[in-house]
Amino acid sequence: MPFAYAKTGMSLIVQKYGGTSVGSIERIKIIAQKVCDFQAKGHKTVVVVSAMSGETNRLTALAHELQAQPDPREMDVLLSTGEQLTIALLAMALQNCGCDVRSYTGSQVRIITDSVHTKARIREIEQSKIKHDLDKGRIVIVAGFQGSDEKGNITTLGRGGSDTTAVALAAALNADECQIYTDVDGVYTTDPRVVAEATKLDNITYEEMLEMASQGAKVLQIRSVEFASKYSVPLRVLSSFVDGEGTLISAEEGRMEQALISGIAFNRDEAKLTIVGVPDQPGVAHHILGPIGNANIEVDMIIQNVGVDGTTDFTFTVHRQDYEKTFKLLQTIAADLGARDVSGDTKIVKIALVGVGMRSHAGIASTMFAALAKESINIKMISTSEIKIAVVVDEKYLELAVRALHDNFDLAKAE
Amino acid sequence: MPFAYAKTGMSLIVQKYGGTSVGSIERIKIIAQKVCDFQAKGHKTVVVVSAMSGETNRLTALAHELQAQPDPREMDVLLSTGEQLTIALLAMALQNCGCDVRSYTGSQVRIITDSVHTKARIREIEQSKIKHDLDKGRIVIVAGFQGSDEKGNITTLGRGGSDTTAVALAAALNADECQIYTDVDGVYTTDPRVVAEATKLDNITYEEMLEMASQGAKVLQIRSVEFASKYSVPLRVLSSFVDGEGTLISAEEGRMEQALISGIAFNRDEAKLTIVGVPDQPGVAHHILGPIGNANIEVDMIIQNVGVDGTTDFTFTVHRQDYEKTFKLLQTIAADLGARDVSGDTKIVKIALVGVGMRSHAGIASTMFAALAKESINIKMISTSEIKIAVVVDEKYLELAVRALHDNFDLAKAE
Numbered sequence: 101m102p103f104a105y106a107k108t109g110m111s112l113i114v115q116k117y118g119g120t121s122v123g124s125i126e127r128i129k130i131i132a133q134k135v136c137d138f139q140a141k142g143h144k145t146v147v148v149v150s151a152m153s154g155e156t157n158r159l160t161a162l163a164h165e166l167q168a169q170p171d172p173r174e175m176d177v178l179l180s181t182g183e184q185l186t187i188a189l190l191a192m193a194l195q196n197c198g199c200d201v202r203s204y205t206g207s208q209v210r211i212i213t214d215s216v217h218t219k220a221r222i223r224e225i226e227q228s229k230i231k232h233d234l235d236k237g238r239i240v241i242v243a244g245f246q247g248s249d250e251k252g253n254i255t256t257l258g259r260g261g262s263d264t265t266a267v268a269l270a271a272a273l274n275a276d277e278c279q280i281y282t283d284v285d286g287v288y289t290t291d292p293r294v295v296a297e298a299t300k301l302d303n304i305t306y307e308e309m310l311e312m313a314s315q316g317a318k319v320l321q322i323r324s325v326e327f328a329s330k331y332s333v334p335l336r337v338l339s340s341f342v343d344g345e346g347t348l349i350s351a352e353e354g355r356m357e358q359a360l361i362s363g364i365a366f367n368r369d370e371a372k373l374t375i376v377g378v379p380d381q382p383g384v385a386h387h388i389l390g391p392i393g394n395a396n397i398e399v400d401m402i403i404q405n406v407g408v409d410g411t412t413d414f415t416f417t418v419h420r421q422d423y424e425k426t427f428k429l430l431q432t433i434a435a436d437l438g439a440r441d442v443s444g445d446t447k448i449v450k451i452a453l454v455g456v457g458m459r460s461h462a463g464i465a466s467t468m469f470a471a472l473a474k475e476s477i478n479i480k481m482i483s484t485s486e487i488k489i490a491v492v493v494d495e496k497y498l499e500l501a502v503r504a505l506h507d508n509f510d511l512a513k514a515e
Numbered sequence: 516m517p518f519a520y521a522k523t524g525m526s527l528i529v530q531k532y533g534g535t536s537v538g539s540i541e542r543i544k545i546i547a548q549k550v551c552d553f554q555a556k557g558h559k560t561v562v563v564v565s566a567m568s569g570e571t572n573r574l575t576a577l578a579h580e581l582q583a584q585p586d587p588r589e590m591d592v593l594l595s596t597g598e599q600l601t602i603a604l605l606a607m608a609l610q611n612c613g614c615d616v617r618s619y620t621g622s623q624v625r626i627i628t629d630s631v632h633t634k635a636r637i638r639e640i641e642q643s644k645i646k647h648d649l650d651k652g653r654i655v656i657v658a659g660f661q662g663s664d665e666k667g668n669i670t671t672l673g674r675g676g677s678d679t680t681a682v683a684l685a686a687a688l689n690a691d692e693c694q695i696y697t698d699v700d701g702v703y704t705t706d707p708r709v710v711a712e713a714t715k716l717d718n719i720t721y722e723e724m725l726e727m728a729s730q731g732a733k734v735l736q737i738r739s740v741e742f743a744s745k746y747s748v749p750l751r752v753l754s755s756f757v758d759g760e761g762t763l764i765s766a767e768e769g770r771m772e773q774a775l776i777s778g779i780a781f782n783r784d785e786a787k788l789t790i791v792g793v794p795d796q797p798g799v800a801h802h803i804l805g806p807i808g809n810a811n812i813e814v815d816m817i818i819q820n821v822g823v824d825g826t827t828d829f830t831f832t833v834h835r836q837d838y839e840k841t842f843k844l845l846q847t848i849a850a851d852l853g854a855r856d857v858s859g860d861t862k863i864v865k866i867a868l869v870g871v872g873m874r875s876h877a878g879i880a881s882t883m884f885a886a887l888a889k890e891s892i893n894i895k896m897i898s899t900s901e902i903k904i905a906v907v908v909d910e911k912y913l914e915l916a917v918r919a920l921h922d923n924f925d926l927a928k929a930e
Contacts, residue, residue, distance in 0.1 A: 125580040159600070165540040166607040174610075177618055178603035181596035185574070188593035192581040195589075203592055207622065208667050229667075252623050252644075 111276040112144040112234065116244065116266035119153035120283050121340035122186050125193075131281075131340065132193035135239060139199065144234040146273065148244045148266040149190055151182025172217030176246070176256045180206070183243035183262070190241055202233045203241040207254060211247035211265065219258035222247060222265075225272035242269060260321025267324045271331035278333050279346075280320060285339035286347035287312065287319055289511035290364040294502050297512035301362060302345065305352045306335075308362045308454050311488045315365030315452040325349065352456055360457035360464070361509045364502055367450045370400060371423040372481065372492060373416060375430055377440030380412040387437060388414055391429055397422045401450070401483045401490065411440070415481060417492065420446055448480060449498045452490035453505060465489050471508040477501050526691040527559040527649065531659065531681035534568035535698055536755035537601050540608075546696075546755065547608035550654060554614065559649040561688065563659045563681040564605055566597025587632030591661070591671045595620070598658035598677070605656055617648045618656040622669060626662035626680065634673035637662060637680075640687035657684060675736025682739045686746035693748050694761075695735060700754035701762035702727065702734055704926040705779040709917050712927035716777060717760065720767045721750075723777045723869050726903045730780030730867040740764065767871055775879070776870035776924045779917055785815060786838040787863050787896065787907060788831060790845055792855030795827040802852060803829055806844055812837045816865070816898045816905065826855070830896060832907065835861055863895060864913045867905035868920060880904050886923040892916050 115135065122128050139145045159178050163170040170178075187203035194201045209229065213220035233240045244262025247255050257264050263280055270278035286300040287309065304312070306329035313322045319337055328335040328349065338346030378384055385404065392399060402416045418426050423446050430442045458464050468489055472479060477500065481492035493501055506512065530550065537543050554560045574593050578585040585593075602618035609616040624644065628635035648655045659677025662670050672679050678695055685693035701715040702724065719727070721744035728737045734752055743750040743764065753761030793799055800819060807814060817831045833841050838861050845857045873879050883904055887894060892915065896907035908916055921927065 125577065129581070162540065162600075162604060163607060166543075166604060166611060171607055171610055174603045174606040174618060177599060177606070177620070181599045184592060184596045184599070185577075188589045189577060189581060191589040191592070192578060192586055195586055196581060203589060205592075205669075208669075254620075254623075 110142055110144060112273055113277050114146045114266050114270040114275045115279045116148040116262055117281045117340060119150040121281055122149050123153035128189050128193045132190060132197050136194060136197035136199050139239055146240045146269060148242050148262055149186045150244050150262040152186055155182040176217045176254045179256055180246040180254050183245055187241045187243045194239055199239050200237060201239045205243045206246035207248035209242055213247040213249055213255045215249040217255055220255035222268045225268060227272055260323055263321050263324035264327055267327045267333055270333045277336055279336045279338055281338055281340040284319060285342050285344050286337050290502055290506055294499050295506045299512060301347050303348050304362050305456050306349060307487055308456055309349045311454040312363055312365045316367030317365045360461055361453055361455035363454050364505050365452045365454060366502055369420050370417040370450055371420045371446040372448050373426055373430055373444040375414045375434050375439050375442050377411040378414055378437050380410055388433055391433060395429060397426055401481055403481050447495040448492050449495050450490055450492050451501055452488050454488050456487050458487050471504045472501055475500055475504050525557055525559060527688055528692050529561045529681050529685040529690045530694045531563040531677055532696045532755060534565040536696055537564050538568035543604050543608045547605060547612050551609060551612035551614050554654055561655045561684060563657050563677055564598060564601045565659050565677040567601055570597040591632045591669045594671055595661040595669050598660055602656045602658045609654055614654050615652060616654045620658045621661035622663040624657055628662040628664055628670045630664040632670055635670035637683045640683060642687055675738055678736050678739035679742055682742045682748055685748045692751055694751045694753055696753055696755040699734060700757050700759050701752050705917055705921055709914050710921045714927060716762050718763050719777050720871050721764060722902055723871055724764045726869040727778055727780045731782030732780045775872035775876055776868055778869050779920050780869060781864055781866045781917055783864050784835050785832045785865055786835045786861040788841055788845055788859040790829045790849050790854050790857050792826040793829055793852055795825055803848055806848060810844060812841055816896055818896055862910040863907050864910050865905055865907050866916050867903050869903050871902050873902055886919045887916055890915055890919050
């Protein structure tokens with residue numbers, strides 16, 4: 101394989117396969133052959149697996165026949181059987197390929213977490229068993245998504261938990277790379293369903309990936325990218341079924357050449373609300389957003405214009421499903437504050453240009469705005485960070501805008 | 516309940532529910548209510564459960580899609596998810612009844628076993644967690660059939676493993692009683708499908724139960740009765756779905772009144788083989804049975820007649836499915852030994868009279884033989900132990916023989 105494994109002769113790689121990749125006995129056999137071939141190339145290999153697709157739903161449905169809100173501790177006991185089933189089956193499939201192998205549940209490893217059932221956080225991972233097995237030439241299989249607290253209670257890590265397990269294991273074992281196998285073959289400059297010319301990125305930084313992910317590119321869970329970034333674990337996204345090098349997500353330093361823009365993310369799930377003519381005085385943002393936060397509504401972009409006649413307009417976006425609830429809350433808040441009006445729009449999308457190259461290049465924003473203006477696309481909101489420029493536009497312009505930007509920033513030639 | 520729990524005020528009871536009893540969400544709800552009501556009477560309650568009926572078959576089928584002989588270690592990882600699923604669901608159902616409850620896998624308890632995967636033996640059980648929970652008024656649910664070895668590998672106990680878990684827990688916790696809930700309401704004088712007048716026994720000794728079980732009464736696994744006997748754990752067999760006192764299996768001393776005969780067991784699964792005209796000399800039994808044992812064929816009854824003309828006939832029984840294989844082996848052995856012939860019969864049954872009362876009563880055997888003779892039933896083999904007389908007769912006489920004996924020994928009046 102072209103990417104540089106062999107730092108010190110033999111490399112240590114953690115691979116993670118999701119529920120779709122191990123969704124049937126046939127697929128488990130395919131993955132086993134892949135893992136076996138990989139190890140045969142001289143890599144110490146640790147494999148993290150999720151529950152077979154459908155299994156978690158089956159278990160959840162059983163629990164819901166008993167409790168509308170299943171008890172978190174017992175839910176963890178129940179759900180953790182899902183990955184345990186996969187590790188045993190994958191171990192058998194690997195044995196069929198002639199590999200020596202050991203499977204471990206999270207508790208067995210031990211992956212020690214806090215005691216927050218259904219969304220526990222990893223505190224510590226014991227390495228001795230795994231290292232011992234690897235030294236004996238064994239492939240080690242670890243159940244993703246699960247661990248146990250210090251009292252031995254079974255815990256699960258919540259959404260994207262298996263990715264987190266893989267990254268945490270890679271960090272604990274000081275692995276050379278953590279490979280996340282999914283149903284896509286890497287991270288793209290933008291969604292290929294929108295822009296046919298979208299190209300796969302060979303490299304992307306943690307920061308860019310975080311911006312891409314939070315802007316709606318669903319390849320990796322934000323949590324596992326944050327984790328990888330924190331512990332400097334090189335993370336690679338690849339396809340379970342198609343050979344290729346995927347996309348390497350790593351720290352900026354490691355990159356040979358810096359692309360200006362890495363990709364374009366977009367998000368159709370937001371709605372925009374504005375409280376119009378609020379008195380422009382200290383504390384007003386808190387007065388508006390406090391009750392929204394208390395109602396467990398997550399706010400994404402926030403914009404407050406400079407006031408002119410002593411009043412200002414305050415605009416923010418929320419998840420589209422929270423729109424009605426937020427609108428009602430905002431009406432009450434508007435009355436309290438003596439604001440003129442509340443308005444809102446659910447037919448919007450957010451589009452973001454992401455790239456660490458922005459840091460050292462001026463003029464990206466104006467190029468972006470020019471490209472949109474050329475297509476007569478009106479920008480409703482703008483928000484920027486060091487490596488991102490996000491705009492909100494009418495929903496109907498989504499494809500047009502993304503294609504225009506992809507074209508203007510030459511992303512089709514990203515290779 | 517009429518049986519004497521309250522040795523020391525509050526009693527500690529271990530209950531075990533099998534796969535049929537927890538075979539659906541509806542049944543789990545019924546069992547939860549039963550357990551909850553039971554605890555409410557003031558009993559400290561530990562519940563051991565099997566996998567839901569069907570679950571073990573589902574898991575085994577998955578393994579068999581990969582390996583004809585699944586790897587024992589990984590099979591244990593796989594199968595142990597079955598009971599883990601049940602403990603979580605039962606815990607949720609008990610919470611719905613308002614109970615405080617904790618579920619534990621075998622590893623969590625910890626139930627320490629040897630490392631013989633798929634048929635491990637229990638070495639030690641830690642009591643601290645369970646006792647702590649019981650003292651806090653909690654119901655404790657433990658996954659049957661499973662444990663872990665000293666290295667933390669998951670193990671399973673093999674056939675009847677959940678019964679063994681229950682008895683071992685009862686022994687470790689010094690429980691007042693171990694209750695095995697099944698689909699029958701107790702141990703009967705004989706199979707009610709053969710003798711309509713068969714009556715449920717209130718009491719039976721461990722020894723009698725062992726003879727009954729090994730003679731073909733399938734209520735309890737022999738292993739769990741042996742275990743209960745060894746640690747003097749009072750064992751009670753009851754129905755999961757019908758209220759009643761079941762049958763108490765305990766040491767002889769505890770019994771108020773000694774019945775002469777406790778029951779009649781029978782077994783349709785055997786076949787008889789005879790090697791005719793073997794030279795009657797030392798070592799001949801070993802010469803015959805050695806190769807049979809080496810072929811993993813289990814021999815039950817063995818009879819050697821006194822030789823007359825320097826030769827003897829040697830007869831034994833095996834499981835009917837081993838008949839053909841044994842017959843062929845015996846032909847080779849006969850040739851080696853210079854025996855005259857090999858004969859066999861698959862259309863036989865074994866019938867056994869069981870009762871500790873036999874010890875102090877002469878004449879039971881002759882009453883038995885007289886009863887069979889009166890019905891013109893020819894006895895083909897006889898074998899006795901201190902508390903058992905077993906005969907082999909033609910298959911066609913099974914019902915007639917069992918009814919005649921049941922009648923002759925007044926078992927219908929056993930109450």
